[in-house]
Amino acid sequence: MTTTLAGGxxxxxxxxxxxxxxxxPAVPLLLAVGAGAVGVxxxxxxxxxxxxxDNGKILNAGRITGLLAGYLMALxxxxxxxxxxxxxxxxxxxxxxxxxxxxRYTLSLIVxxxxxxxxxxxxxxxxxxGDIVQQTIxxxxxxxxxxxAAIGTGLFVVIGLTSIGPVRRRxxxxxxxxxxxxxxxxxxxxxxxxxxxxxxxxxxxxxxxFWYGLYGTVTALVVWYRILTPLRxxxxxxxxxxxxxxxxxxxxxxxxxxxxxxxxxxxxxxxFRWRFLAPGMRFSSHPYSLSAAPRPxxxxxxxxxxxxxxARLRELTPGTRVWAEGPYGALTAQRRSKxxxxxxxxxxxxxxxxxxxxxxxxxxGDITLLYRANTTQDxxxxxxxAAIAKERGARLMYAVNSPEGERPDISAENLxxxxxxxxxxxxxxxxxxxxxQSVYEALRGxxxxxxxxxxxxxxx
Amino acid sequence: MRKSHPIRRVVLATAxxxxxxxxxxxxKPASDPAAASAxxxxxxxxxxxxxxxxxGQQGGAQDAGASAGTVTGDAAQTQYGAVQVRLxxxxxxxTKAEAVQAPKGGLSDQKTALAVPKLNQEAVAAQSAQIDAVxxxxxxxxxxxxxxxxxxxxxxxxxxxxxxxxPxxxxxxxxxxGAAQARTVTGKAVQTxxxxxxxxxxxxxxxxTKADAVQAPKGGLSDQKTALAVPKLNQEAVAAGTANIDAVxxxxxxxxxxxxxxxxxxxQAGG
Numbered sequence: 010m011t012t013t014l015a016g017g018x019x020x021x022x023x024x025x026x027x028x029x030x031x032x033x034p035a036v037p038l039l040l041a042v043g044a045g046a047v048g049v050x051x052x053x054x055x056x057x058x059x060x061x062x063d064n065g066k067i068l069n070a071g072r073i074t075g076l077l078a079g080y081l082m083a084l085x086x087x088x089x090x091x092x093x094x095x096x097x098x099x100x101x102x103x104x105x106x107x108x109x110x111x112x113r114y115t116l117s118l119i120v121x122x123x124x125x126x127x128x129x130x131x132x133x134x135x136x137x138x139g140d141i142v143q144q145t146i147x148x149x150x151x152x153x154x155x156x157x158a159a160i161g162t163g164l165f166v167v168i169g170l171t172s173i174g175p176v177r178r179r180x181x182x183x184x185x186x187x188x189x190x191x192x193x194x195x196x197x198x199x200x201x202x203x204x205x206x207x208x209x210x211x212x213x214x215x216x217x218x219f220w221y222g223l224y225g226t227v228t229a230l231v232v233w234y235r236i237l238t239p240l241r242x243x244x245x246x247x248x249x250x251x252x253x254x255x256x257x258x259x260x261x262x263x264x265x266x267x268x269x270x271x272x273x274x275x276x277x278x279x280x281f282r283w284r285f286l287a288p289g290m291r292f293s294s295h296p297y298s299l300s301a302a303p304r305p306x307x308x309x310x311x312x313x314x315x316x317x318x319x320a321r322l323r324e325l326t327p328g329t330r331v332w333a334e335g336p337y338g339a340l341t342a343q344r345r346s347k348x349x350x351x352x353x354x355x356x357x358x359x360x361x362x363x364x365x366x367x368x369x370x371x372x373x374g375d376i377t378l379l380y381r382a383n384t385t386q387d388x389x390x391x392x393x394x395a396a397i398a399k400e401r402g403a404r405l406m407y408a409v410n411s412p413e414g415e416r417p418d419i420s421a422e423n424l425x426x427x428x429x430x431x432x433x434x435x436x437x438x439x440x441x442x443x444x445x446q447s448v449y450e451a452l453r454g455x456x457x458x459x460x461x462x463x464x465x466x467x468x469x
Numbered sequence: 470m471r472k473s474h475p476i477r478r479v480v481l482a483t484a485x486x487x488x489x490x491x492x493x494x495x496x497k498p499a500s501d502p503a504a505a506s507a508x509x510x511x512x513x514x515x516x517x518x519x520x521x522x523x524x525g526q527q528g529g530a531q532d533a534g535a536s537a538g539t540v541t542g543d544a545a546q547t548q549y550g551a552v553q554v555r556l557x558x559x560x561x562x563x564t565k566a567e568a569v570q571a572p573k574g575g576l577s578d579q580k581t582a583l584a585v586p587k588l589n590q591e592a593v594a595a596q597s598a599q600i601d602a603v604x605x606x607x608x609x610x611x612x613x614x615x616x617x618x619x620x621x622x623x624x625x626x627x628x629x630x631x632x633x634x635x636p637x638x639x640x641x642x643x644x645x646x647g648a649a650q651a652r653t654v655t656g657k658a659v660q661t662x663x664x665x666x667x668x669x670x671x672x673x674x675x676x677x678t679k680a681d682a683v684q685a686p687k688g689g690l691s692d693q694k695t696a697l698a699v700p701k702l703n704q705e706a707v708a709a710g711t712a713n714i715d716a717v718x719x720x721x722x723x724x725x726x727x728x729x730x731x732x733x734x735x736x737q738a739g740g
Contacts, residue, residue: 050493056690060497061663061722069497070490114482134718153579208690 071125078118100339161198277364281335313357355440373402421454432456542620552612566592656734666726680706
């Protein structure tokens with residue numbers, strides 16, 4: 010008895026040693042961004058001895074908004090450079106939301122900058138606000154690089170318009186994506202007027218150097234992580250479709266073979282952006298999570314046929330070349346703290362949970378998986394989940410609709426009844442937005458702290 | 470997973486940005502304390518760049534001893550327009566160089582505004598046509614050097630060994646008369662919100678043959694504005710012969726100060 014207890018403690022200690030929580034670098038990153046913004050404002054402050062009148066105020070408001078927009082634009086692009094620290098530590102979903110938010114904000118600053126500057130120029134020329142259009146045309150004709158800047162600003166507006174919720178939902182994904190790629194052109198076009206017409210850069214060579222440094226760094230990161238890194242990854246691992254397996258009606262698994270796949274550094278809970286080099290699928294890439302821990306010769310994704318692209322997956326023939334970018338995502342074991350873990354999956358959200366269920370460090374009884382689906386037939390991968398549960402001594406629960414179609418009640422009380430020490434769990438969650446929201450509220454009601462609920466959502 | 474409140478976020482971001490910008494703008498003084506104290510030092514710099522040690526500073530005393538003459542070079546055609554240089558010569562030295570013609574319109578306005586003041590400075594400093602081209606304005610620079618060379622040739626031909634006791638004005642483009650006694654009158658220094666403006670005019674036969682600013686706002690934005698506005702104001706002053714000249718858009722304060730100082734110079738010139 011004592012030996013088993015000691016053995017149990019030793020095993021637990023060993024398990025706990027394998028858990029290495031890492032903090033998300035989000036807070037220091039946001040502080041650095043804020044410090045940069047303060048620096049940019051200081052540049053304006055330092056170069057502006059005085060503001061004589063209302064006209065000067067309008068022009069200087071235009072300068073401030075322009076400087077901030079130029080600074081933030083570089084960061085908006087940086088957020089989409091697929092820098093590992095952002096994708097894997099902060100989390101792709103969170104960075105994508107930052108990107109959307111800061112993109113909207115930056116576009117607003119650009120519009121304000123153009124409006125205020127042209128208004129100020131018009132007033133200075135003894136004209137009124139009504140002449141702002143003529144003033145804009147004059148400025149485009151007379152000032153250096155302003156034609157380019159005008160085209161770039163037009164592109165930004167188009168990109169912004171196609172990204173408004175209702176418009177974006179109506180556009181095919183590929184159209185939206187390719188319009189969005191014009192951002193690079195727009196940033197390039199608007200960069201030069203900042204240097205040639207921006208007073209702060211004309212006056213302060215240091216500021217100009219810094220600006221070149223900022224944009225140069227972002228360009229280098231984009232080229233490195235969006236072009237060179239995927240190129241190297243795919244040349245090295247040479248992935249192809251090995252098999253397509255129908256798990257349940259409407260859910261398929263795609264097995265992907267390749268060379269030394271364990272060397273990609275993918276962890277359970279992460280995803281890749283996949284591009285299948287088959288007719289009609291070549292030009293779009295989609296994020297799908299790994300549904301099993303990566304093996305040296307095999308990766309697996311499991312996908313529900315919802316859209317055009319996911320429906321086509323079942324028609325893939327073995328041997329089709331695969332182009333993948335990743336691994337991305339921060340919903341991994343390093344998110345957790347040193348306690349028990351509850352995994353909650355809604356529908357096809359089982360994929361990353363399935364991989365975590367297999368690999369999360371934990372002693373017998375530490376890991377629980379709650380799987381929600383419409384019917385028992387929809388519980389994809391159930392067989393292997395049961396096998397893992399048995400092998401690891403983990404708990405496996407499911408919640409499906411009653412035969413009358415009634416939805417199961419996942420409430421704080423029910424959760425507490427099923428898992429009495431739920432408030433000592435880390436919770437990993439993946440599922441449709443409505444499901445995730447209601448489970449989140451139930452978990453909070455059951456006493457789980459917000460910082461221990463780990464969730465990835467690609468809803469903007 | 471915390472509830473997001475998009476409207477609240479938009480309102481907060483807008484309010485924070487607007488109030489931040491308004492706060493920054495309102496913290497800036499209406500006039501520059503540093504510029505006022507630096508105004509005493511600034512004119513020397515400006516003057517050294519463009520001006521001869523003659524006259525000026527005492528405020529309009531007629532300069533009888535060293536009278537200045539002007540020589541205008543031939544107009545040199547460039548791809549963007551004609552360049553023509555006029556030199557002010559005193560005691561056989563170039564005390565000032567200026568372009569009476571330079572490319573205009575579109576981009577050229579800016580290039581001219583950037584290049585011509587530099588070329589003028591270089592010409593005075595070098596005392597020859599061996600000056601560096603201004604990068605980004607190669608054609609204008611080349612034309613300038615040609616016209617400068619021709620002005621230098623004329624200067625040598627006409628004044629030769631003249632020691633400066635006689636007014637060596639040959640072919641002043643607007644004064645015309647070889648016998649005209651040119652004199653300079655400097656207007657009072659006028660304070661503007663961005664710095665001091667002081668105008669000096671050369672008067673010949675009761676007409677303004679030349680106008681220039683011995684002091685103008687400097688530093689930061691002002692450098693650019695001065696470079697843009699002062700050459701235009703100079704031209705306008707010569708063309709109008711009075712202080713009724715148009716303000717240069719984008720440099721209203723400088724223009725107003727310029728006009729006041731010009732008026733005071735005209736008053737002193739008695740014309």
